[in-house]
Amino acid sequence: MTPLTFPAPVENARTEALRAEVRGFLAEALASRAPLERAESWNGFDRGFSRAMGQRGWLGMTWPRRYGGQERTAFERYVVIEETLAAGAPVAAHWIADRQSGPTLLRYGTEAQKQAILPRIAAGECTFCIGMSEPDAGSDLAAVRTRADRQGDGSWRVNGTKLWTTYAHEADYMILFCRTSGTPADRHEGTSQLLVDMKHTPGLTVFPVHDLMGQHHFNEVHFEDARLPADALLGTEGSGWTQVMGELAYERSGPERFLSSIQLLIELIGALQGSESEAARSAIGRLFSHLVTLRHMSLGVASLLEKGENPSVHAAIVKDLGATFEQDLPDIARSLVDARPDLASTNDFCAVLAYTIMASPAFSLRGGTREILRGIIARQLGLR
Amino acid sequence: MEDISQVVFDSARRLLGELADGMTPGAPLSDRQRADGWSRIEEMGLPLALMDEDKGGFGLPLADAFELVKICGRHITGFPLVETMLAHRFAAASGKPAPDGPVEAPGELQTAQRDYAALTRSAQMTGALDAILALTIAHVSDRRQFGRPLSAFQAVQHSLAVLASEVAAAHAAADHATGVLAQHGEGDAFTLAVGIARTRIGEACSKAASLGHQLHGAMGYAREHRLHLYTTALWRWRDEFGTQLFWSREVGQRVLAAGRDRFWPMVTAA
Numbered sequence: 139m140t141p142l143t144f145p146a147p148v149e150n151a152r153t154e155a156l157r158a159e160v161r162g163f164l165a166e167a168l169a170s171r172a173p174l175e176r177a178e179s180w181n182g183f184d185r186g187f188s189r190a191m192g193q194r195g196w197l198g199m200t201w202p203r204r205y206g207g208q209e210r211t212a213f214e215r216y217v218v219i220e221e222t223l224a225a226g227a228p229v230a231a232h233w234i235a236d237r238q239s240g241p242t243l244l245r246y247g248t249e250a251q252k253q254a255i256l257p258r259i260a261a262g263e264c265t266f267c268i269g270m271s272e273p274d275a276g277s278d279l280a281a282v283r284t285r286a287d288r289q290g291d292g293s294w295r296v297n298g299t300k301l302w303t304t305y306a307h308e309a310d311y312m313i314l315f316c317r318t319s320g321t322p323a324d325r326h327e328g329t330s331q332l333l334v335d336m337k338h339t340p341g342l343t344v345f346p347v348h349d350l351m352g353q354h355h356f357n358e359v360h361f362e363d364a365r366l367p368a369d370a371l372l373g374t375e376g377s378g379w380t381q382v383m384g385e386l387a388y389e390r391s392g393p394e395r396f397l398s399s400i401q402l403l404i405e406l407i408g409a410l411q412g413s414e415s416e417a418a419r420s421a422i423g424r425l426f427s428h429l430v431t432l433r434h435m436s437l438g439v440a441s442l443l444e445k446g447e448n449p450s451v452h453a454a455i456v457k458d459l460g461a462t463f464e465q466d467l468p469d470i471a472r473s474l475v476d477a478r479p480d481l482a483s484t485n486d487f488c489a490v491l492a493y494t495i496m497a498s499p500a501f502s503l504r505g506g507t508r509e510i511l512r513g514i515i516a517r518q519l520g521l522r
Numbered sequence: 523m524e525d526i527s528q529v530v531f532d533s534a535r536r537l538l539g540e541l542a543d544g545m546t547p548g549a550p551l552s553d554r555q556r557a558d559g560w561s562r563i564e565e566m567g568l569p570l571a572l573m574d575e576d577k578g579g580f581g582l583p584l585a586d587a588f589e590l591v592k593i594c595g596r597h598i599t600g601f602p603l604v605e606t607m608l609a610h611r612f613a614a615a616s617g618k619p620a621p622d623g624p625v626e627a628p629g630e631l632q633t634a635q636r637d638y639a640a641l642t643r644s645a646q647m648t649g650a651l652d653a654i655l656a657l658t659i660a661h662v663s664d665r666r667q668f669g670r671p672l673s674a675f676q677a678v679q680h681s682l683a684v685l686a687s688e689v690a691a692a693h694a695a696a697d698h699a700t701g702v703l704a705q706h707g708e709g710d711a712f713t714l715a716v717g718i719a720r721t722r723i724g725e726a727c728s729k730a731a732s733l734g735h736q737l738h739g740a741m742g743y744a745r746e747h748r749l750h751l752y753t754t755a756l757w758r759w760r761d762e763f764g765t766q767l768f769w770s771r772e773v774g775q776r777v778l779a780a781g782r783d784r785f786w787p788m789v790t791a792a
Contacts, residue, residue: 141652142690143697148705149790157790224786400786408782420767423774427721430792431695438694455687515686516679519659 142518144438144452147213157217163194164225173486176226177401177493180394181355183308184228185262191222191229192262197236200444201244205252206260212444216393216437223397230305230355235259238388239266239313242331246373246381251333255311267306268389269314269334269359270382273299277510280325280379284316284361286332292368294332296341296361306344306357309336315382318375329378331385332370339364351481351496383450389505391439391453396432396460398501399467402494403429405487406471418474425470428463432456451518454511461502468495527586530571534590537566538597548745551600559601560624568603572611572642584704588645588696595649598751602626604646608639631763634708637716640763641703644696644719647727647759650752651689654734657749658685661738678737685733688726695722714776714792720760720769727756 149157167190168176175182191197199215201207219237222229240259243252258264275281284298298316306312312334320328336342341364347356373381403425410418435456442449471491472479479492502508516522541559545551551559563569567580571590575581582590594604602624609625612618612635631639662672662682672678695718702715731753735742742749760766780788 141648141693142686144690144694146694146698146701148701220790224789404782404785407778407785410778411781413778416771419774419778420770421774422777423717423770423772424721424725426773426777426789426792427695427718427770430718430789431691431698431722433789434698435691435694452690455690458683459687459691509680512680512683513676515683519682519686521659521662521673521679521682 142452142455144435145441146434146437147441153214153217156214157221160196160218160221161225163190164221164227168225168227171226171228173226173401173405174481174489174493175228177399177490177497178228179223179226179398179401180229180233181304181353182226182228183230183305185231185265187228188231188262188265190262191218191232192260195260197232197262198240198256198260201240201256201260205244206257212440213437216440220393220397220433223394224400226401231265231308232259232262233394234268234304235264235266235311237392238268238385239311241388242313242381242385243333243372245384246331247333248369250369251372255333258310264311265305265309267303267309267312267336267357267359269300269303269312269316271300271302273301277507279315279382280329281322282316282329283322284314286314286316286318286330286366288318294366294368294370296332296334296364296366298361300359300361301356302347303344303357303359304355306336306359307346307354312336312359313372313385315378318378326379328376329382330375331372331378331381332366333372334364334366334370339366341365349500351493386506387443387448387450387453390457390511391436391443391449393433393436395457395505396429396436396463399464399494399497400429402467402471402490405490406467406475409475409477409487415474421470421474425463425467428459432460432463435459451515454506454514457506458502458508458511458515461508464501465498468498526580527582527589530580530582530586530590531593533566534568534593535597537562537568538594538599538603541599541601542597545598545600546746547748547751555600559599563601563603569606569610572607573614577614585697585700588641588700591642591645592649592652592696595646595651596653598650598653598748598755604642608642611638633713636763637708637713638703640716640720640769641696641699643759643763644692644699644716644723647723647756648689648692648696650756650759651692651723651726651730654730654749654752654756655682655685655689657752658682658734658737661742665739665741672737681733681737685730685737688729688733692723692726695719695726714773717769717773717776718792720764721766721773724760724766724769727760731756 195208196218198207199210203209272282286294286296289295314332314334317328318330341362343360345358346354347358348354439449439452477488479495480488481492483489570578571580573579605627606625608628609621612628613620662678665672699715699719703712738749741747
């Protein structure tokens with residue numbers, strides 16, 4: 139069999155200049171952001187920050203200019219997103235839209251949908267949420283029961299419940315994956331994607347779901363005879379499964395899959411600075427080597443995406459290795475620094491450690507569980 | 523990839539494949555095998571593969587030269603071919619006479635030579651990891667228990683997914699260090715890239731050997747089986763030209779010296 143390779147692009151003058159510009163902006167914009175806030179990574183929500191990113195042309199960067207994009211390369215976009223993640227910037231107000239909803243609209247949307255929404259995403263003024271998971275459809279996404287029925291006037295009537303919907307309470311839009319014909323037994327057949335206006339849809343209600351830290355990012359979204367206009371259909375009726383798999387490829391491919399706990403690594407290095415400990419050197423050397431290798435693999439995924447290839451297996455490998463790396467980090471930190479995790483501590487290391495320990499179970503759940511990813515990799519190996 | 527490289531790869535695969543098939547796992551090569559095999563290797567010019575073209579090498583681009591080393595890693599032949607390649611390269615560079623016949627170890631090395639040898643081992647280990655993955659996939663597809671192939675069990679599929687991911691990471695790490703050598707030549711950046719590659723690949727070797735043996739069951743532990751040719755080689759190679767601990771400390775020391783504020787810039791520069 140042919141080995142899987144990850145052809146990473148090499149930094150050039152243009153990306154170096156962009157990187158310096160982004161770093162300069164972030165240093166100033168985030169000067170007062172505490173390490174514990176930075177540790178929230180892509181859960182931090184700040185519309186003002188997203189607008190500032192949009193004003194600099196750093197959202198929707200690869201899209202055509204006529205939709206508000208900058209027609210820059212995937213590598214340039216990668217530079218911007220990895221810099222914002224590494225700095226712990228509050229990116230949640232634009233993250234999902236820039237990463238997956240925008241590209242899905244660009245690929246499948248009508249001209250009117252693209253004209254109406256893409257420039258707003260690129261300006262940092264439009265927040266999206268993901269309408270995939272349901273109470274009975276987690277890893278088994280094809281089991282969705284939410285249903286949209288076409289009415290006589292062409293509009294849609296939607297009934298069902300979406301769950302774990304991050305920032306649904308803030309979002310302007312959702313891309314809803316649901317059934318438009320048949321029954322859940324039909325699996326991939328009869329599913330579609332619909333564009334939902336989260337602020338102006340009668341029959342739509344958002345309820346908060348708090349996580350184990352007591353934070354409110356997740357929601358439950360109810361559709362009770364909710365009415366969507368005829369032009370809400372995104373892409374082709376009945377092709378929802380193919381479309382949603384494409385959307386997931388964007389969701390799984392990025393550097394957030396190994397950078398979401400980088401603040402802990404930064405604090406750990408701060409705590410060990412000046413240490414002569416051989417164990418510390420070796421452990422940090424190991425973590426650094428993993429991180430750098432993951433980054434090169436992830437850059438390789440971005441470059442395959444840009445070439446129009448489907449790197450879903452490469453992305454699954456990066457996400458699985460990345461989650462394992464991030465989940466190992468708190469215990470490695472605990473073995474090197476004699477300090478108790480404490481969210482309320484004024485010691486940054488202790489606070490960030492406590493946060494990362496509690497955040498870590500989600501790393502191998504969100505965006506595709508470890509089990510689903512390993513199934514995808516095994517299929518590529520010809521085992522299933 | 524250049525045509526000449528493809529020709530070299532194909533002939534090396536054919537020859538090394540035949541030599542590997544001809545050896546009995548666990549048994550020493552016969553005198554005849556030893557003499558015939560090495561003369562075929564020399565005929566093809568393989569011991570000179572890492573030399574510059576004007577010194578008798580193939581003139582392969584750097585990435586292709588290390589691809590050839592990966593091919594060597596995929597075929598355990600019982601000959602110290604990669605060690606001899608290194609010995610020829612280092613002898614020529616220091617104006618010493620070319621070694622005669624197979625060389626078990628290239629001898630005392632300066633820092634730059636150690637880095638180069640460590641990267642060569644990285645490529646070779648990556649090739650051996652490919653072989654372990656291929657052997658393991660073949661075994662779990664073939665072997666039946668409880669009335670179905672082992673590959674039908676989800677626990678087996680997931681272990682193999684982990685093995686394949688480790689192998690993919692090893693390739694990425696080796697290829698990147700090769701790229702740094704091609705772009706920057708020998709020096710600090712290369713030493714760091716080699717340290718990263720060796721640290722990451724050494725870990726992949728440990729996991730892959732363990733998973734490969736687990737998935738092969740008792741059969742892979744028998745002397746007649748080919749699996750141990752690769753796993754025992756990896757258990758040696760991962761600690762040669764700098765041990766696992768040596769390389770991880772080399773990397774960690776640099777990261778800790780740079781400190782908290784220089785950490786991320788160091789990641790993007792590496």
